[in-house]
Each structure stands twice: as structure tokens, then as C-alpha cells.
Amino acid sequence: MDWSIQEVARHAGVTxxxxxxxxxxxxxxxxRVAAGGTRRYDRTAIVRLQRILLLRELGLGLDAVGRVLTEQTDEARALRDHLDGLRRERDRIDRQIGSVRRTLAALEAGLGTGNDDRETIMAADMLDGFDHTEHREEVEQRWGREAYARGDAWWRGLGAEQQQAFLREVGDLNADWQAAWRDGADPVxxxxQALAGRHAAWLAGIPGTPGHTEGRPPAEYVLGLAEMYVAxxxxxxxxxxxxxxxxxxDALTAWVEARP
Amino acid sequence: MDWSIQEVARHAGVTxxxxxxxxxxxxxxxxRVAAGGTRRYDRTAIVRLQRILLLRELGLGLDAVGRVLTEQTDEARALRDHLDGLRRERDRIDRQIGSVRRTLAALEAGLGTGNDDRETIMAADMLDGFDHTEHREEVEQRWGREAYARGDAWWRGLGAEQQQAFLREVGDLNADWQAAWRDGADPVxxxxQALAGRHAAWLAGIPGTPGHTEGRPPAEYVLGLAEMYVAxxxxxxxxxxxxxxxxxxDALTAWVEARP
DNA sequence: CGTAGGAGCTGACGCTGCGTCAACCGCAAG
DNA sequence: CTTGCGGTTGACGCAGCGTCAGCTCCTACG
Structure with a gap:
């Protein structure tokens, strides 16, 4: 007793x-393969199909399903491995959701400033990485070419008016730095040091920044930026x-050195 | 002033x-394209690349990035749409994680029962869907062919000893039903009715069951099963x-009818 | 002056899991 | 005989590049 490919497909809910x-x-x-090459499936094949569909539904790939079914792999182990993968995937998406939400918030906070020359004004004049290759090399050496490129990409990717909005946000911080300096405050x-803490926290809030997900930028990154601020x-x-x-x-340097 | 493809690639952190x-x-x-066909990128191209990389990092596809950059699509709207997609994807993964975890728990709870003939004993003798097509058609009409196939696949995909373990779990429920019936209890x-509530909750706990994620199976599903129990x-x-x-x-029917 | 090495170029295949034609065959009903 | 259904085997398409393969050009070196 066996069934045609369509009978099996309809029953199993696949094509x-x-x-x-x-x-x-x-x-x-x-x-078995009947006359004319038509495929025929018996009870054993059906049961195998049902197990395949279960594992597929749980998200396993066809090769993983094959390994489980041929007994080369323990089913529980395959599922545990798969579970790890799923969790990592979910965390990745969670982080991406956070990045998109923050980017959206920044976008919407910047509405109404007009979007003329958004790609040129500040991007070209103020922060074009190709203009200060010395600092790029410095920073690249300290915390990796890739991370630099990504952080940089975030900033320039924002477009001019987003950068301005962002700068307004950080305006308070800058004003406080300047006030402290003019008051002759001690960098250490x-x-x-309280300002340095705020500064580091602000940095960590930038998507794409190294340490963004950990809530704290790595020391090398802070130091690299600190040097660039001066240079x-x-x-x-x-x-x-x-x-x-x-x-x-000096304040930032002291701050990171006090926090290994 | 422009740069070679490698200079740009290294700076941007791509290949x-x-x-x-x-x-x-x-x-x-x-x-521009220099002699020999080599690509050259100027400042404008670099800025465009940085915006591309930002949007890519946020998870947008290349076509969506293209639409945003050519101003055919509002950037904020594209990001909001994308955010919806990300959230749906995360929820999907969350549900899958739940399914895998429950399946794993069931697997581990069933250890030590031996795995001989796991694919044949009950799957072939007790619950082979091809044997009772009348009920299949009934249930398919009520809650959809696809859902039936998936729920069915889960059950048969478990293998014989998992099914037995599952049946042991539900043994209490069955025993209570039988006791109530023999005691001449009123179905309504x-x-x-308390048993019906337990029964529905138990059903909802089966991964793949319709209503599984909502914590409550749909009325048609309960009614379809109830009919099948008798038939x-x-x-x-x-x-x-x-x-x-x-x-x-009768008890289940009354139960679902009391809960629209 | 020949050559090795490095950078760039254009195809083209591979990966995942099928969906979707396309072109053709066999069988039964009208 | 035609129509229609159900079956078959290719083969392309998708997303975003990684990874050869094979060829050209330029430069530095012996």
C-alpha cells in the first residue's frame, strides 16, 4: 500500500x-518508483517525512535534519546546538532593533531642519576621514580598522542635519567641559572626572561604537578619540x-586609567 | 582627488x-573609470558608501537602501517598516525557541525507555493519518489542512517512546475523565467542566497546536478533536x-460554547 | 630587458530551500 | 481525437556577496 506524490503532499501540507x-x-x-518514473511513498516513507517536517518546523536545516535521521547525530544534541544558534540570532536582532530605534529617534528629533546638502555640509567639511589620515591610522592601530570604519560610517551615514541634531544633544556636555576648563578645574x-563619566556613557550610547552593547566603550577607543580631539x-x-x-x-585619560 | 578600490575598501571595512x-x-x-577600467571613487562616492553601510548595518536590504538613497522613499518610513519586520522576525524566533525548548524537555524526560522501533509502534498502528481519512477530512474542513498536517506531524514526529511518555503525562487527565464519567457526572x-478546562490547557501546551502561542486552542480545534475522540x-x-x-x-463542547 | 609580484578587471559558480515556469509524456473521459 | 489531469526532468531565480579562474597592466628588481 503506497501513495502518489500528490496524495502525500496534500496530506503533509507541503507541495x-x-x-x-x-x-x-x-x-x-x-x-519505490513505479512505471513511468512516478514516485510512490509507503508508510515508512510517510513516517520519515513527518519527522523531517517536525525538525524543519523547529528551524533545523535540511542537512541537520539528514544527520539526525541517519542517526549520525544525537537528536537532543542537534536541538541544543540549534537552540544556541536561535538564541544568538534573537540577540542579534534585538541589538539591531535597538540600533534602528535609536536611529529613528535621532531622525525624528532632527525633523524641520531642512535636508538640503545633507550629504555635503558637515560630512565633507568637518569629518571626512580621508582628510586626517594621521588620526585614522592612530585610531585604527588602537582599536582596529574595522571598528573605526563602522563607527565612522555611522557618523557620516547620519547625514548633515542628523549630525547637527546629534551635536546639539552633546552641546550640553561640551559646554560643561568648556566651563570646567575655564574655571581652571583639575583634570583629575x-x-x-564626573564629566568624563558622562562623556563615556554618551559614547557608549552611539550605535556602532565599540562597546555599545556592553554599555561601556573600551579604553583604547576612548583614548584614541581623546587624542583626536586634541590633534x-x-x-x-x-x-x-x-x-x-x-x-x-587629560580628564578622559585619567578616567579610563582609573577604571581598568 | 579620488581613491582606488582597495583604499576605499580598507577604509570602509569592506572588501x-x-x-x-x-x-x-x-x-x-x-x-569615474580610469584607464584600464580601474574604478576610482571621490569624496561624494565615499559619503554615499558610508550611508549605504549605515543602512546595511541596520539590516536593510540593498534594494531598500537604494530606494532610500535615490530619495524615492522616506528614510524614516523605510526604517519604521524595517523595524516592524525585525520585530516580527524576533517574535518568530522567540516562538521557535519555545518550541525547541519544549521538544528538548520532552526528549530528555523520555530518556531511558529505549528507542527500538520508535518509528513504527504507535505511529504506524495507532495514529496513521492515512487510515482514518474520514476524520482527517472533518478536521481539515474545520481548522485547515495545513494546521492539521502540522499538528499531526508533531505527534508522529515525536517517535514512539515520546508518544508513550506524552501519553503517560496525560494519563492522569484520562483517568479523571473516566472516573467522572463512571460516577455519572453531568457533562455540563x-x-x-473543570476537566474540560484542564484538557484545553493541556492541548494548548502542545507545540504545533493551533492556539499554542495564544495559550488557548481555538474552539473549532477543540470541537474537531472532541468529535474525533468519539468517532x-x-x-x-x-x-x-x-x-x-x-x-x-459533550463536556468539551459545552466548555467551548460557554467561552466565545 | 625580462620577469616576478601586486592590483584590477570580468565572468561564473556556490550557498538555502524550494517556487515557478517550460517542455514533454501517459492515461482516461467525453 | 481532443482535453485535462498528474506525472516527469531540467533550469532559472532569489540575497549578498565569497571565492576561484584567467587575463591585463604597471612597477620594481636583478
Whole structure:
């Protein structure tokens, strides 16, 4: 007693194409091939199909299903491995959701500023990585080419008015840095160290930043940026010039060194 | 001033192959093509690349990125749509994680019973869908061919000893049903209705069951099963025969009708 | 001046799991 | 004889590149 490919397909809730595919990859050969080459499936094949469909439904790939069914792999172990993969995938998506949400929030906060020349104004004038290759090389050496490129990509990918919105957000921080510096505060003193903590937390909030998911940027990253603040006048301007930036750098350096 | 494909690739943290691909799909043509066909990228191209990489990092597909960059699509809207997709994907994975975990738990609870003939004993003798096509058609009409096939696949996919373990778990429930019936309880009375509630909750706990994720099976599903309990003696046996199964059916029917 | 090495180029296949034609065959009813 | 259904075997398509393969051009070196 056996059944045609359509009967099996309808019952199992798949298409005949799927069954032919399973045959082609050796996962489920028909129990016999009748005259004219038509595939016939008996009870044993049906049971095998049902197990295949269960494992597929749980998300296993066809090769993993094949390994389980041919007993080369323990079923429980295959499922545990698969579970690990699923969890990693979910975490990855969670992180991506967070990034998209923050990017959206930044976008919407920046509405109404007009979007003329969004790709040119600041991107080309203020932060074009090709213009300050010395710092790029510095930073690349410290925390990896790839991470630099990604962090940089985030910033420039924002477009001009998003960058401006972002800069407005950080304006308070910068103003506080400048005030502290002009008041002659000690870089390793309480006031500057508190600012350094805020600064690091702010950095960690930038998607794409190394340490973003850990809530804390790595020391090398902070140090690399601190140096760049001083070396690049376009950054230094945010902190009241070279001397102000040097104050920020000293404070940040002390801060990371106090927190191994 | 422009740069070679390798310079751009290294800076951006991608491979030259990726840049050629972006060129091939029209996403990022080089700003000019030098003698010998070598690609050259200028500042504008770099900025465009950075925006591409940001959107890619957020998980958008290349076509969506293209639509955003050519201004045919609002960036915020594209991101919101994408966010919806990400959330659905995460929920799907969450459900799959749940299914795999429950399947694993069932597997591990069934250890030590031996695995001989796991594919034949009960799958072939007790629950082979091809043997009782009348009920299959009934149930298919009520809650859809696909769902039937999937629920059925889960059961038969478990293998014989998992099915036995599962039956042991449900043994209490069955025993209580039989006791209530033999005691002459009223199907719509308090005792039988409490059992019906337990029964529905048990059903909802089966991965692959319709309503599994909602924690409650749909009425049609419960009714379809209830009818099958009576019509199929192999099910009826679990409840003390046809009459006992009819008692269960009446109780379940009343239960679902009391809960729209 | 020949050559080795490095960078770039254009195809083209591979991966995952089938969906979707396309072209053809066999059998039974009208 | 035609129509129609159900079956067959290819083969392309998809997403985003990784990875050869085979060829050209330029430069530095012996």
C-alpha cells in the first residue's frame, strides 16, 4: 500500500516540489518508483517525512535534519546546538532593533531642519576621514580598522542635519567641559572626572561604537578619540580649542586609567 | 582627488568585491573609470558608501537602501517598516525557541525507555493519518489542512517512546475523565467542566497546536478533536470507549460554547 | 630587458530551500 | 481525437556577496 506524490503532499501540507527536492538531496527517496518514473511513498516513507517536517518546523536545516535521521547525530544534541544558534540570532536582532530605534529617534528629533546638502555640509567639511589620515591610522592601530570604519560610517551615514541634531544633544556636555576648563578645574579632580563619566556613557550610547552593547566603550577607543580631539582642530573647536581639548583628553585619560 | 578600490575598501571595512557588487547592482557606481577600467571613487562616492553601510548595518536590504538613497522613499518610513519586520522576525524566533525548548524537555524526560522501533509502534498502528481519512477530512474542513498536517506531524514526529511518555503525562487527565464519567457526572456540571478546562490547557501546551502561542486552542480545534475522540475507537479507548469519549465530547463542547 | 609580484578587471559558480515556469509524456473521459 | 489531469526532468531565480579562474597592466628588481 503506497501513495502518489500528490496524495502525500496534500496530506503533509507541503507541495510535490518539496518532496521531489527531498528526493533530489537524498533526504527522502520514495519507497519505490513505479512505471513511468512516478514516485510512490509507503508508510515508512510517510513516517520519515513527518519527522523531517517536525525538525524543519523547529528551524533545523535540511542537512541537520539528514544527520539526525541517519542517526549520525544525537537528536537532543542537534536541538541544543540549534537552540544556541536561535538564541544568538534573537540577540542579534534585538541589538539591531535597538540600533534602528535609536536611529529613528535621532531622525525624528532632527525633523524641520531642512535636508538640503545633507550629504555635503558637515560630512565633507568637518569629518571626512580621508582628510586626517594621521588620526585614522592612530585610531585604527588602537582599536582596529574595522571598528573605526563602522563607527565612522555611522557618523557620516547620519547625514548633515542628523549630525547637527546629534551635536546639539552633546552641546550640553561640551559646554560643561568648556566651563570646567575655564574655571581652571583639575583634570583629575572630581568635577572633570564626573564629566568624563558622562562623556563615556554618551559614547557608549552611539550605535556602532565599540562597546555599545556592553554599555561601556573600551579604553583604547576612548583614548584614541581623546587624542583626536586634541590633534584635529575641527574636534578641538567643540571644547574651546586645542587647550580645552587637551583638558578633555587629560580628564578622559585619567578616567579610563582609573577604571581598568 | 579620488581613491582606488582597495583604499576605499580598507577604509570602509569592506572588501573590494563588495564595492564591485554595489557597482554591478547600480547602488554605488565609481565616480569615474580610469584607464584600464580601474574604478576610482571621490569624496561624494565615499559619503554615499558610508550611508549605504549605515543602512546595511541596520539590516536593510540593498534594494531598500537604494530606494532610500535615490530619495524615492522616506528614510524614516523605510526604517519604521524595517523595524516592524525585525520585530516580527524576533517574535518568530522567540516562538521557535519555545518550541525547541519544549521538544528538548520532552526528549530528555523520555530518556531511558529505549528507542527500538520508535518509528513504527504507535505511529504506524495507532495514529496513521492515512487510515482514518474520514476524520482527517472533518478536521481539515474545520481548522485547515495545513494546521492539521502540522499538528499531526508533531505527534508522529515525536517517535514512539515520546508518544508513550506524552501519553503517560496525560494519563492522569484520562483517568479523571473516566472516573467522572463512571460516577455519572453531568457533562455540563462543575466537575466535568473543570476537566474540560484542564484538557484545553493541556492541548494548548502542545507545540504545533493551533492556539499554542495564544495559550488557548481555538474552539473549532477543540470541537474537531472532541468529535474525533468519539468517532475513532483508538482515541475513544483513552476515555473508556465510545460512551466515555462521548461524555468527554459533550463536556468539551459545552466548555467551548460557554467561552466565545 | 625580462620577469616576478601586486592590483584590477570580468565572468561564473556556490550557498538555502524550494517556487515557478517550460517542455514533454501517459492515461482516461467525453 | 481532443482535453485535462498528474506525472516527469531540467533550469532559472532569489540575497549578498565569497571565492576561484584567467587575463591585463604597471612597477620594481636583478
Amino acid at each position: 510535490s516540489r518539496t518532496l521531489r527536492h527531498y528526493d533530489a538531496v537524498g533526504l527522502l527517496p520514495p519507497s 579632580g572630581e568635577r572633570a 584635529d582642530e575641527r574636534f578641538a573647536a567643540n571644547y574651546g580649542g586645542r587647550d580645552g581639548a587637551a583638558f578633555v583628553r | 573590494s568585491r563588495t564595492l564591485r557588487h554595489y557597482d554591478a547592482v547600480g547602488l554605488l557606481p565609481p565616480s 456540571g462543575e466537575r466535568a 475513532d475507537e483508538r482515541f475513544a479507548a483513552n476515555y473508556g470507549g465510545r460512551d466515555g469519549a462521548a461524555f468527554v465530547r
